[in-house]
Amino acid sequence: MLVSAKDMLNKARDGKYAVGQFNINNLEWTKAILLTAQELNSPVILGVSEGAGKYMCGFNTVVGMTKGMIETLKITVPVALHLDHGTFEGAKACINAGFSSIMFDGSHLPFEENFAKTTALVNTCEVLGLSLEAEVGAIGGEEDGVIGKGECADPDECKKIADLGVTMLAAGIGNIHGKYPDNWEGLSFETLEKIKAKVGDMPLVLHGGTGIPADQIKKAISLGVAKINVNTECQLAFQEATRKYIEEGKDKVGKGFDPRKLLAPGFEAIKATVKEKMELFGSVGKA
Numbered sequence: 030m031l032v033s034a035k036d037m038l039n040k041a042r043d044g045k046y047a048v049g050q051f052n053i054n055n056l057e058w059t060k061a062i063l064l065t066a067q068e069l070n071s072p073v074i075l076g077v078s079e080g081a082g083k084y085m086c087g088f089n090t091v092v093g094m095t096k097g098m099i100e101t102l103k104i105t106v107p108v109a110l111h112l113d114h115g116t117f118e119g120a121k122a123c124i125n126a127g128f129s130s131i132m133f134d135g136s137h138l139p140f141e142e143n144f145a146k147t148t149a150l151v152n153t154c155e156v157l158g159l160s161l162e163a164e165v166g167a168i169g170g171e172e173d174g175v176i177g178k179g180e181c182a183d184p185d186e187c188k189k190i191a192d193l194g195v196t197m198l199a200a201g202i203g204n205i206h207g208k209y210p211d212n213w214e215g216l217s218f219e220t221l222e223k224i225k226a227k228v229g230d231m232p233l234v235l236h237g238g239t240g241i242p243a244d245q246i247k248k249a250i251s252l253g254v255a256k257i258n259v260n261t262e263c264q265l266a267f268q269e270a271t272r273k274y275i276e277e278g279k280d281k282v283g284k285g286f287d288p289r290k291l292l293a294p295g296f297e298a299i300k301a302t303v304k305e306k307m308e309l310f311g312s313v314g315k316a
């Protein structure tokens with residue numbers, strides 16, 4: 030069964046650990062993440078961007094695949110299926126398809142519009158028992174080869190959005206998606222502390238989990254971060270393991286070309302990455 034992320038995040042906030050959101054791209058990704066969560070008895074959030082949803086043949090397919098796996102693999106830990114960085118239209122489509130958690134990312138919109146659209150979704154999600162993530166202060170990343178510096182959110186705007194009654198809040202604190210550049214200044218804990226002081230008990234979300242040093246992750250959790258998103262790191266692990274398999278010529282030995290063999294090292298690499306993150310975030314044994 031898919032569940033809202035509300036209970037798992039409130040428990041994480043109270044227990045001073047974080048639940049990982051791992052983005053999925055296909056069957057291997059989803060299976061690897063679900064099995065690792067079950068093996069480690071950890072709650073987990075599967076993140077689906079609109080692009081990945083489209084790639085996987087739409088949100089209905091994603092819901093069907095995930096629910097089917099949960100049943101067949103006998104997954105009993107809490108699993109939330111979460112739209113990542115959704116548009117308003119995408120959020121409505123995922124609600125209709127049966128997602129259990131939604132992120133509406135209005136951070137790039139004028140604040141008033143972000144506020145109005147988040148308000149509309151708070152009501153819908155509340156009625157349907159879904160968790161809702163909102164974002165303030167856009168999270169940077171690489172776009173067209175230009176690496177943007179992570180923005181820092183305005184704590185007063187964070188409070189206004191948190192007070193709408195969202196389940197969790199993503200706020201820019203100098204984090205960016207993808208690999209961090211060598212001259213990255215690190216997370217702005219000063220901003221995080223100011224946001225936390227304004228939003229009180231609201232679980233905070235740290236995007237761009239790939240490549241943030243362990244000590245900064247731990248400090249962010251101690252200051253109120255209860256959900257951490259990881260995407261690129263699983264992709265890099267998959268790439269490296271698949272490259273090694275082919276470079277070693279294993280695809281040319283026997284039935285090494287069989288996709289079930291060809292994709293196996295990448296699958297194991299995703300599992301290892303997810304395990305490492307769950308241990309770092311402290312969610313092991315917390316299902």
Ligand code: 13P
Nearest residue numbers: 207236237239258260261
């Ligand atoms: P990374 O790709 O940097 O891990 O970020 C993932 C993320 O924040 C998804 O919303």
